[in-house]
Amino acid sequence: MxxxxxxxxxxxxxxxxxxxxxxxxxxxxxxxxxxxxxxxxxxxxxxxxxxxxxxxxxxxxxxxxxxxxxxxxxxxxxxxxxxxxxxxxxxxxxxxxxxxxxxxxxxxxxxxxxxxxxxxxxxxxxxxxxxxxxxxxxxxxxxxxxxxxxxxxxxxxxxxxxxxxxxxxxxxxxxxxxxxxxFQLVSPAEITGFLSQEYGLPISEATILANLSQGCIGWAIKAATDDNLLESKKRRLGNVASISGATLEQKFKFAANLADLMRTNRTEVREELELWSAWWREVLLIQLGVPEITFNLTQIAGCEAPNSQFATTDLIQILNAIKETEELLEANVNPVLALEELMLKIPVTSSA
Ligand SMILES: [Zn+2]
The missing domain is CATH 3.40.50.300 (P-loop containing nucleotide triphosphate hydrolases)
Structure with missing residues (x-):
């Protein structure tokens, strides 16, 4: 972890x-x-x-x-x-x-x-x-x-x-x-240094890209020259952040869209679930008081975690559920069922 x-x-x-x-x-x-x-x-x-x-x-x-x-x-x-x-x-x-x-x-x-x-x-x-x-x-x-x-x-x-x-x-x-x-993830410091040196990005911009890349330098390099990639990732991360407060109907609609995408682009669905995992892991680490080992995904505008606390057991449950869903999708289980099941395990805050 x-x-x-x-x-x-x-x-x-x-x-x-x-x-x-x-x-x-x-x-x-x-x-x-x-x-x-x-x-x-x-x-x-x-x-x-x-x-x-x-x-x-x-x-x-x-x-x-x-x-x-x-x-x-x-x-x-x-x-x-x-x-x-x-x-x-x-x-x-x-x-x-x-x-x-x-x-x-x-x-x-x-x-x-x-x-x-x-x-x-x-x-x-x-x-x-x-x-x-x-x-x-x-x-x-x-x-x-x-x-x-x-x-x-x-x-x-x-x-x-x-x-x-x-x-x-x-x-x-x-x-x-x-x-x-x-192969290992590349450290955000190395990615930030590379982007500012090779692409002339200001450190603040390079740092955001390095954090959003989650150690995947290839993504950071592409995003350095393609604003759409950055915006699309921010939007997807924003969805993860907002879904815990969504209605069941909205959650199931989200699951259906993702299941549709599974037919045409399995890689994108995998990446989406990896993003979910990274965001929820970060929420858990911050709640446990160890924010220094995260990618600061929840600090990006529009992607923040809610102020109220989640139950730690719920956070562990969603992380396990995402992993299980990834495995089920790899095993060609009906994606609608697998993703709806995942939606039911999204933690809600006490105020939601
Ligand atoms: Zn040569």
Whole structure:
């Protein structure tokens, strides 16, 4: 529960070469990969596990660039090969991901078989064939089994990187064939520093973005150049803050809207529930007298917690209920029922 424990502060002992990787946070992972690369001991398969928007995708591309880099200081991120891998334009680099807005529901077996076919040929222009599977939990069962075969008997010069929010979403046999690296949330101080340095944001603005990002630097970077993201998150957080005082009818309408969204954008529903969890956790921590380990979400205008107290048991109950709902939705339970059930567990203040 202690948010601070999840942050990895910048490691000042890191060598200058790590700066080449251009990754904010995740310093111990970058160190491990850099050492493995230098000593020619890279695994053929990695599993990057951790929250969304903490740098998994960027680091996967950077690792892919590293093994194919033509520059002197690997990864140079400037040579032709590095640049085309970062832009997904390199013929030996393939990124698989679900495009939910285009109606895709999963990553099918054909894309794995296509990669497998190419993987047995010599790389076209680089040294390694690299396959990155973003949100690997969306692999169909057939695709997972095909991937497992590839992991069991990997061709030479192949690097496979799976990205996932939780390793439990994958077949345990797939997980056991990969070198698992656990990504951490990035500390608000690091995000604030990065945004003010790289994007010239005033510290006050950078701090709000860092807090709203909840340690997810990728979101903060996007929001630094897209006001809509910031406004949309504030609005959603405002909804969480106001729902405890809403009528049952309003709560059920909210549940129905969220269940609708589940059909077209599961990721957004997941993010919404994560936001709920973060806001209620913060209300609990403030009530328990430990506000210093929160993201100050309840200090943002329009997202404040009510002045009156909630029962501590109710707050613990809603946090457990959100977690259960997340699991039920992952297990494809009827989303309307699961979300209505959650609405019934929202704490109300004694004055409401
Ligand atoms: Zn390069």
């Amino acid at each position: 202690e948010a601070k424990d999840k942050f990895v502060e910048n490691d000042t002992t890191s060598g200058e070469s790590l700066a080449n990787w251009g990754i904010i946070g995740q310093i111990s992972i970058v160190k491990q990969l850099s050492l493995a690369l230098e000593s020619d001991r890279l695994s053929h398969a990695y599993l990057f596990s951790g929250p969304r928007h903490v740098g998994k995708n960027t680091l996967a591309r950077t690792l892919a660039a590293s093994v194919n880099c033509q520059g002197n200081h690997v990864p140079c991120r400037k040579c032709n090969s590095c640049q085309r891998i970062m832009a997904t334009l390199h013929s030996d680099f393939q990124l698989l991901q679900v495009n939910e807005t285009a109606g895709q529901r999963g990553i099918g077996i054909q894309s794995i078989l296509d990669f497998q076919h190419r993987a047995y040929l010599k790389p076209f222009e680089g040294k390694y064939h690299v396959l990155v599977i973003d949100e690997a939990e969306f692999l169909t069962e057939e695709a997972s089994n095909a991937l497992l075969k590839l992991l069991e008997e990997p061709p030479p010069n192949v690097l496979i990187i799976l990205l996932v929010t939780k390793t439990s979403f994958l077949l345990s046999t797939v997980v056991s064939r990969c070198h698992v690296l656990e």
